[in-house]
Amino acid sequence: MDPTLGTRTLLCLSLASLLHLAWATCEASNLLQLPLGTLGALEGGRDSHGKADAISLSSPEFSALLPKLDAKMEPLTVSNLKGDLDCTMCLQMVHAFRNTRPTLKHPGVIHTGILLPEGAGNFDGWVESARKLRLLPMSFLASQDLQNVKLYFWANVEQTHPLIQEIFAPLLEQYGKYIEIKRFDAAAEIKKVCSHYESNTQSFSNLTEELVKIYESQELVDSQSDLMRLFLLYNYGGAWMDSDTLLVQSLSPLLEEDWAAYIKRFGPNPCALSSSKPQSKFTTAWLGYIFQLGVNMTWAAYGPHSLDTMVHEIQHSVANSTFQVLPGCFFEGVSNKGARAADEEIPRGRQFFNSTSLESLIRRRNYIDPRSRNHSTFGYHWHNQWWNKVEDSSMANAAEKLYCELLNIKLK
Numbered sequence: 515m516d517p518t519l520g521t522r523t524l525l526c527l528s529l530a531s532l533l534h535l536a537w538a539t540c541e542a543s544n545l546l547q548l549p550l551g552t553l554g555a556l557e558g559g560r561d562s563h564g565k566a567d568a569i570s571l572s573s574p575e576f577s578a579l580l581p582k583l584d585a586k587m588e589p590l591t592v593s594n595l596k597g598d599l600d601c602t603m604c605l606q607m608v609h610a611f612r613n614t615r616p617t618l619k620h621p622g623v624i625h626t627g628i629l630l631p632e633g634a635g636n637f638d639g640w641v642e643s644a645r646k647l648r649l650l651p652m653s654f655l656a657s658q659d660l661q662n663v664k665l666y667f668w669a670n671v672e673q674t675h676p677l678i679q680e681i682f683a684p685l686l687e688q689y690g691k692y693i694e695i696k697r698f699d700a701a702a703e704i705k706k707v708c709s710h711y712e713s714n715t716q717s718f719s720n721l722t723e724e725l726v727k728i729y730e731s732q733e734l735v736d737s738q739s740d741l742m743r744l745f746l747l748y749n750y751g752g753a754w755m756d757s758d759t760l761l762v763q764s765l766s767p768l769l770e771e772d773w774a775a776y777i778k779r780f781g782p783n784p785c786a787l788s789s790s791k792p793q794s795k796f797t798t799a800w801l802g803y804i805f806q807l808g809v810n811m812t813w814a815a816y817g818p819h820s821l822d823t824m825v826h827e828i829q830h831s832v833a834n835s836t837f838q839v840l841p842g843c844f845f846e847g848v849s850n851k852g853a854r855a856a857d858e859e860i861p862r863g864r865q866f867f868n869s870t871s872l873e874s875l876i877r878r879r880n881y882i883d884p885r886s887r888n889h890s891t892f893g894y895h896w897h898n899q900w901w902n903k904v905e906d907s908s909m910a911n912a913a914e915k916l917y918c919e920l921l922n923i924k925l926k
């Protein structure tokens with residue numbers, strides 16, 4: 515197997531084994547407020563109530579929910595992150611958000627993308643890649659407020675690449691104006707990042723060279739992909755969704771906030787991230803952390819580990835919040851399986867492409883159906899499994915059929 519793909523496999527397996535421990539229970543509703551600044555800039559302590567100053571939050575509804583969540587999470591320690599608390603509350607939060615700020619103040623963007631191995635036509639060992647990679651764009655079209663939000667699909671290959679063609683050919687004629695296929699040119703994005711960042715720091719005179727060195731020395735596609743999403747969110751704002759996720763309902767209530775998704779026992783997960791605007795405090799702080807880290811070949815150093823470190827920093831800092839860590843049920847229902855309606859089912863990590871009974875298939879489809887009046891989640895992360903066949907009576911196949919019906923699309 516291609517070494518770069520092996521790391522994705524590793525990520526899936528390690529998450530799956532971690533999640534396995536958590537499946538039996540329902541987890542805490544954890545919405546953390548996190549501090550501003552690079553590591554070096556942090557000082558002081560949380561105030562006596564441990565309540566953060568929610569400077570990045572513009573929605574009164576969003577802010578109103580914070581004290582409750584803070585109370586649950588106080589004192590904020592790693593063991594809280596592992597606690598077993600209330601999944602009903604998580605579900606209530608998803609419901610509460612549904613009607614808050616349905617319309618964005620500014621046009622929004624949801625980013626996703628792929629990094630193909632250099633010179634490759636497809637991913638080695640992946641089965642039905644184009645079909646799987648088409649699911650997120652279809653879920654976007656079926657669930658989002660298309661008047662106000664676009665999808666940017668970033669790839670390190672041209673739009674004419676056969677894989678890109680195969681993914682998008684069935685969609686572009688009808689829906690081309692809602693999707694932009696973008697060439698990801700790391701050097702150009704880094705240059706753009708540094709043209710803004712430079713004014714904030716004295717530590718390096720050669721930021722661009724440093725960041726290019728950090729990016730190019732990475733051998734793991736995970737690390738490059740973590741850096742890629744940081745550069746894009748820093749430069750353009752918006753949300754990042756990993757290509758192995760489905761969108762379930764409009765992200766508008768969350769889209770102008772700074773947050774990371776969360777998996778129990780694993781901490782913040784960069785599968786779904788949001789930057790309220792370009793050069794937000796969150797992405798600026800994250801970038802500052804990465805400059806301090808420098809070239810580091812450790813798996814997940816720039817993604818999960820760096821976000822996790824930023825979570826830990828809050829314990830030693832004045833809580834000028836930069837981002838929220840969203841509760842599991844928002845994007846990682848598998849870690850919060852109680853947070854669902856009675857007629858819904860959240861499949862285990864590795865069952866997205868596997869056949870199941872008709873009854874369970876209907877319940878799984880209900881969970882991700884964009885037509886639901888009362889969603890239990892914002893997104894569904896199916897966690898890799900790129901090497902599995904899409905079986906006929908699988909949730910993946912049911913989702914594809916549903917999107918085709920809703921979008922009036924025919925696949926060959």
Ligand SMILES: *[C@@H]1O[C@H](CO)[C@@H](O)[C@H](O)[C@H]1NC(C)=O
Pocket residue numbers: 550551555556557831832834
């Ligand atoms: C937090 O915000 C206040 C007010 O804007 C500022 O004076 C203070 O320096 C900030 N603290 C940190 C650690 O950034």
Ligand SMILES: *[C@@H]1O[C@H](CO)[C@@H](O)[C@H](O)[C@H]1NC(C)=O
Pocket residue numbers: 718719720723724727
């Ligand atoms: C950037 O400058 C620092 C010292 O100012 C140096 O140690 C580092 O090697 C330089 N990085 C690159 C990529 O040139």
Ligand SMILES: *[C@@H]1O[C@H](CO)[C@@H](O)[C@H](O)[C@H]1NC(C)=O
Pocket residue numbers: 807810811812814815819820
């Ligand atoms: C690299 O990053 C990892 C994970 O964040 C950290 O534990 C390790 O100390 C770093 N290595 C160096 C040499 O800085």
Ligand SMILES: *[C@@H]1O[C@H](CO)[C@@H](O)[C@H](O)[C@H]1NC(C)=O
Pocket residue numbers: 605609854855856888
């Ligand atoms: C949504 O579902 C929850 C339970 O899943 C229920 O408590 C709530 O009343 C429902 N809300 C609406 C508007 O149907």
Ligand SMILES: *[C@@H]1O[C@H](CO)[C@@H](O)[C@H](O)[C@H]1NC(C)=O
Pocket residue numbers: 864865867868901902903
């Ligand atoms: C799902 O299907 C794959 C083949 O695509 C198989 O290897 C795996 O064992 C199945 N998993 C379950 C839980 O049935």
